[in-house]
Amino acid sequence: MSLMQKFLGATAALALTTGAALADPAIIFDLGGKFDKSFNEAAFNGAQRWADETGGSYAEFEISSDAQREQAIRRFAEAGNNPIVMAGFSWATPLEAVAQDYPDTKFAIIDMVVDQPNVRSIVFNEHEGSYLVGMMAAMASETGTVGFIGGMDIPLIRRFGCGYAQGVLAVNPDATVIANMTGTTPAAWNDPVKGSELTLAQISQGADVVYAAAGGTGVGVLQTAADQDILSIGVDSNQNYLHPGQVLTSMMKRVDNAVYDSFTAGMELEAGFNVMGVGNGGVGYALDDNNASLVSADMLAAVDAAAAQITSGELSVHDYMSDETCPAIDF
Amino acid sequence: MNILSLFDIAVLDGTIRLAVPLLLACLAGLFSERAGIFDIGLEGKMLAAAFLAGAFAAVSGSVWVGLLAAIAGSLVLSVVHGLASITFRGNQLISGVAINFFAAGITVVIAQSWFAQGGRTPQLSGGARFEPWVFPGALTKIREIAQANFPMRVYSELLSGHTTITYIAFLAVPLTWWILFRTRFGLRLRAVGENPAAVDTAGISVVRLRYSAVLICGILCGIAGAYLSTSLQAGFTKDMTAGRGYIALAALIFAKWRPWYALGATLLFGYLQALALRPDILEKAFGVRVQVQLLDALPYILTVVILAGFVGKAIPPRAGGEPYVKER
Numbered sequence: 001m002s003l004m005q006k007f008l009g010a011t012a013a014l015a016l017t018t019g020a021a022l023a024d025p026a027i028i029f030d031l032g033g034k035f036d037k038s039f040n041e042a043a044f045n046g047a048q049r050w051a052d053e054t055g056g057s058y059a060e061f062e063i064s065s066d067a068q069r070e071q072a073i074r075r076f077a078e079a080g081n082n083p084i085v086m087a088g089f090s091w092a093t094p095l096e097a098v099a100q101d102y103p104d105t106k107f108a109i110i111d112m113v114v115d116q117p118n119v120r121s122i123v124f125n126e127h128e129g130s131y132l133v134g135m136m137a138a139m140a141s142e143t144g145t146v147g148f149i150g151g152m153d154i155p156l157i158r159r160f161g162c163g164y165a166q167g168v169l170a171v172n173p174d175a176t177v178i179a180n181m182t183g184t185t186p187a188a189w190n191d192p193v194k195g196s197e198l199t200l201a202q203i204s205q206g207a208d209v210v211y212a213a214a215g216g217t218g219v220g221v222l223q224t225a226a227d228q229d230i231l232s233i234g235v236d237s238n239q240n241y242l243h244p245g246q247v248l249t250s251m252m253k254r255v256d257n258a259v260y261d262s263f264t265a266g267m268e269l270e271a272g273f274n275v276m277g278v279g280n281g282g283v284g285y286a287l288d289d290n291n292a293s294l295v296s297a298d299m300l301a302a303v304d305a306a307a308a309q310i311t312s313g314e315l316s317v318h319d320y321m322s323d324e325t326c327p328a329i330d331f
Numbered sequence: 332m333n334i335l336s337l338f339d340i341a342v343l344d345g346t347i348r349l350a351v352p353l354l355l356a357c358l359a360g361l362f363s364e365r366a367g368i369f370d371i372g373l374e375g376k377m378l379a380a381a382f383l384a385g386a387f388a389a390v391s392g393s394v395w396v397g398l399l400a401a402i403a404g405s406l407v408l409s410v411v412h413g414l415a416s417i418t419f420r421g422n423q424l425i426s427g428v429a430i431n432f433f434a435a436g437i438t439v440v441i442a443q444s445w446f447a448q449g450g451r452t453p454q455l456s457g458g459a460r461f462e463p464w465v466f467p468g469a470l471t472k473i474r475e476i477a478q479a480n481f482p483m484r485v486y487s488e489l490l491s492g493h494t495t496i497t498y499i500a501f502l503a504v505p506l507t508w509w510i511l512f513r514t515r516f517g518l519r520l521r522a523v524g525e526n527p528a529a530v531d532t533a534g535i536s537v538v539r540l541r542y543s544a545v546l547i548c549g550i551l552c553g554i555a556g557a558y559l560s561t562s563l564q565a566g567f568t569k570d571m572t573a574g575r576g577y578i579a580l581a582a583l584i585f586a587k588w589r590p591w592y593a594l595g596a597t598l599l600f601g602y603l604q605a606l607a608l609r610p611d612i613l614e615k616a617f618g619v620r621v622q623v624q625l626l627d628a629l630p631y632i633l634t635v636v637i638l639a640g641f642v643g644k645a646i647p648p649r650a651g652g653e654p655y656v657k658e659r
Contacts, residue, residue: 033439033569035449180608184624191573193563194608197345201608203473204341216568223454223565228473242454 026081030088043087046259070094127163129283134167147202151214153181162320165328192220279311350601356579359551366544367524371427374576375434380556382438385452385567402553409549420654466491524648
């Protein structure tokens with residue numbers, strides 16, 4: 001009996017020490033997958049940048065179905081990974097439950113708020129970044145009609161569309177904004193064929209700039225826009241390189257910075273509510289060699305002025321998620 | 332109210348593009364099920380074919396190599412389905428579902444290990460993609476077409492500007508009809524789906540007939556998959572079939588297992604999908620806002636209506652789903 005007790009005690013001690021020793025951070029990606037060229041890929045890039053700069057290592061996991069969420073968080077928490085960062089609003093419900101069971105583990109969630117003492121909630125003001133690219137779209141458009149193609153129809157994506165429409169109308173009050181959503185199920189993030197068809201439909205209604213906030217579906221949108229010689233706007237990551245000279249800009253959501261900062265903070269990760277907006281470089285527009293010829297000096301001046309006004313609080317962009325309505329467009 | 336606006340040329344053009352993969356997959360299922368082999372695995376075969384077309388076209392730079400690879404890959408899965416359900420007399424539904432799961436997983440894994448672009452294939456351009464056929468004098472850009480007059484729009488958008496596979500798909504309909512209803516092979520193929528024992532008594536190999544049907548199904552699924560990744564899109568992305576194989580199965584029931592009806596059913600389903608992309612046209616036509624989700628669901632609702640026997644009766648091939656055992 002005493003031998004058994006010793007044995008169990010030793011196992012427990014071993015488990016504890018390995019837990020403490022292995023304090024590598026972990027990142028869990030959402031359904032779009034690590035290489036969606038967009039949101040999840042930005043998160044991956046942030047983690048990779050941290051690993052390259054510090055020489056550290058991190059654990060990672062890509063879920064393939066909703067049922068794996070809670071299991072994935074628990075697995076990393078049990079393994080002693082700290083902090084655990086998860087990318088995507090869908091993690092909120094499982095994290096709410098799991099965070100209480102591991103009070104010594106630090107969690108960070110991107111795109112959603114979880115009110116727990118050991119969780120850092122990072123949300124982005126996508127409406128502000130979308131407002132800026134909306135201004136650029138309106139200035140680049142010759143027809144006065146621009147399009148928005150969302151992925152799954154959820155409030156977060158409507159927030160992108162609402163900010164975009166406000167930016168467009170700020171530059172050209174007579175402009176028409178056509179908004180379409182790809183679908184109402186998670187399959188809407190991975191249907192480039194439907195993305196293409198939506199783009200063609202918007203072009204036949206006169207759109208000559210389309211903004212895709214649709215994950216993998218956006219690949220089809222950008223492709224068709226390039227095939228049809230109109231401009232497109234990418235999202236989350238810098239997607240300008242996908243079709244050089246044909247992507248007007250990308251609405252950058254610095255998910256990579258959020259992950260990088262969380263990993264850098266490590267065990268000292270501060271819990272609480274954290275907003276990344278235009279002011280602190282959380283969102284913005286992308287400018288590089290691939291789109292330099294498309295962006296005029298006037299455009300830059302106007303957009304930078306608006307960004308400064310948003311930062312100073314002089315200009316406030318309506319947030320769809322605050323009251324589920326949008327003054328600029330009907331969904 | 333302006334019902335005529337429902338038949339906007341742009342919507343009809345979208346109908347064609349969206350109907351082609353459904354049509355090819357539906358005809359594929361038609362051959363297989365007419366011979367008595369149910370095929371739930373259309374989706375998986377299309378997905379595997381879409382991946383192989385994208386991968387081989389990207390590496391070789393020739394879309395035709397991609398198409399051949401797609402057909403070959405789809406044929407391999409067909410043979411697996413044939414082995415399971417004809418030779419080993421297994422459950423045809425289980426074998427089909429297994430093929431779907433296998434294809435969904437393996438395409439992403441192989442794509443990642445070959446190209447390291449996160450389960451997709453490199454972007455295709457030039458000869459690695461099916462270029463649209465542009466008829467003499469036809470316009471190619473939607474923006475120009477939208478401003479042209481009506482005959483020009485029909486000519487440029489509906490007739491011209493499609494890729495080779497689109498024309499192949501539409502030619503496959505009369506060809507399927509001719510094979511099934513005007514040749515000896517077709518008669519035997521249909522008989523083997525109704526009463527394989529009678530075919531066997533006549534001294535004709537049931538196994539061989541069923542294998543040929545399953546192989547034809549594989550070829551058509553291969554073309555359908557290649558259409559998605561090399562004609563509509565410029566490369567493979569994860570799960571890009573997005574349930575089109577299942578809609579094709581619904582269309583097959585809707586078409587009561589007949590080739591010309593299959594054309595009608597897939598065009599109708601394609602039309603509903605194309606219309607769902609244009610809420611503005613729906614609003615113009617009916618005067619009220621129509622939920623696009625309703626249109627997305629309509630193919631399934633219509634199929635249920637048909638199955639419930641409200642509009643005629645859909646009778647599947649009598650020996651469908653049952654492995655043939657020579658002696659009892």
